[in-house]
Amino acid sequence: MATSRIAVDAMGGDEAPEAVVKGALQALHHAEDEMAILLVGPEEQIHEVIHAHPDAPTEALHVLDAPEVIGMGETPSIAVKQKTSSSIHRGLAAHHDGEADAFVSAGNTGAIMAASMFILQRIPGVERPSIAGFFPTLEGYSVVLDIGSNVDCKPAHLLQFAQMGTVYARQILKNENPSVGLLNIGEEPGKGDELTKETHGLLQDAEDVNFAGNVEGGDLLFYAADIIICDGFVGNALLKFGESMTTVLSEMTQQEMERQGLTPKEKRLVSGVLDEVRKGFDPESQGGAPLLGVNGNVLVGHGHSTPDVIAQLIHSASTLASEDIAHALKAAFNPSLA
Known part of the structure; x- marks a missing residue:
């Protein structure tokens, strides 16, 4: 089976980047199939957290510098336009450019939605992507x-x-x-x-x-x-x-x-x-919410996500990518393009 490559917003969530990096390491340690993770965020800050974990599988862990961060309380439309070097922007761009098979973030949901529509764009025929x-x-x-x-x-x-x-x-x-x-x-x-x-x-x-x-x-x-x-x-x-x-x-x-x-x-x-x-009522128990209708595999997590939940998000994103949900939706809405 081909290696699944997951871009992860290292600055998404209330306890980022520590919780996100720890969750990424857990996901790699417990991955049943080959996996590579691209952590997206301020490079120096992420490396500091990684270095605190000497057992980190660095051969499967990569960092993409994104110096800007979109906060949970920021207005999505403004933040997406002004912070084009954010971890959300660059993570989605990496997915769009084929450097990752899916994108995961526990950050600002509105910004993830807006940036996904701008960078990945809607699947032809879909008027409103939905979480x-x-x-x-x-x-x-x-x-x-x-x-x-x-x-x-x-x-x-x-x-x-x-x-x-x-x-x-x-x-x-x-x-x-x-x-x-x-x-x-x-x-x-x-x-x-x-x-x-x-x-x-x-x-x-x-x-x-x-x-x-x-x-x-x-x-x-x-x-x-x-x-x-x-x-x-x-x-x-x-x-x-x-x-x-x-x-x-x-x-x-x-x-x-x-x-x-x-x-x-x-x-x-x-x-x-x-x-x-x-x-059953815990939003962290389901491994994230998929964003359906954009031309890519995007998973949104809760802002309170713990390292365990981040790891689950990453595994769920790997499933989205392996099943290629975006292609299945494209085929359903545009049979001629299947």
Whole structure:
């Protein structure tokens, strides 16, 4: 198998570059196949972190100098235009130029999205690239598109989210006929606002989508469909609600255990069960969110990513590259170019 080459934004995330470099080293140490990692960021700063790890496999670890950093709080459109020597810019450029098979970043999501569209560009036929998320259910994870990259959508955009999600599920999740549900306020076709009602008709008529109908919010946790479609406003609210569960469930459980006067042993038992349940809602548990619809393999991580999560991101990016999700999407939207 050919070596997978992953460009990693060394300055992406709250604990960068230390957490990113440590995660890259973990990924290399545990890689089942040949892998090379290109760390992108201020060269001197990255080398200092690498030198603190004498066991670093330097033959598979390379550094690409990028002196500028786009902060988490910066306005994406301005930062992308002004900081053309940023780690996000140069990492994506390395991917575009064929020096890497995929790009990973736990940095500013808006900047990653904007820079990807500028440098990699959209796949022909795709109007709105979309970041896909994962929502835990009783039977596994549902893929959710869009989770915030497109707030104002048209019915045609939601149809494309369904088509891209279908390709992703087939290519990466190995689900040959994934079901697609449209998040709505009722199961009946006539329910919802104009966006969801028009989208329902488009999905029903789409030959390349296995449409399962409308899905209500109360059905999500029961695994209503393999893929859930909504606009980015609703999707991001859903995502943030899910993320809050990791903290809120713990606090609620602690309060109730105190109220019931549980013994320390009983508390440990309850906490152990709760910790396993909470993992499903942890945004770090899924190995990043793929950006679908750009002409490349891009994976977005959470800003709080630990070294373990960075390593998982890199392995997930390697899978994206080996399955060539960008080519699969290009073939789906442009059969003549396949």
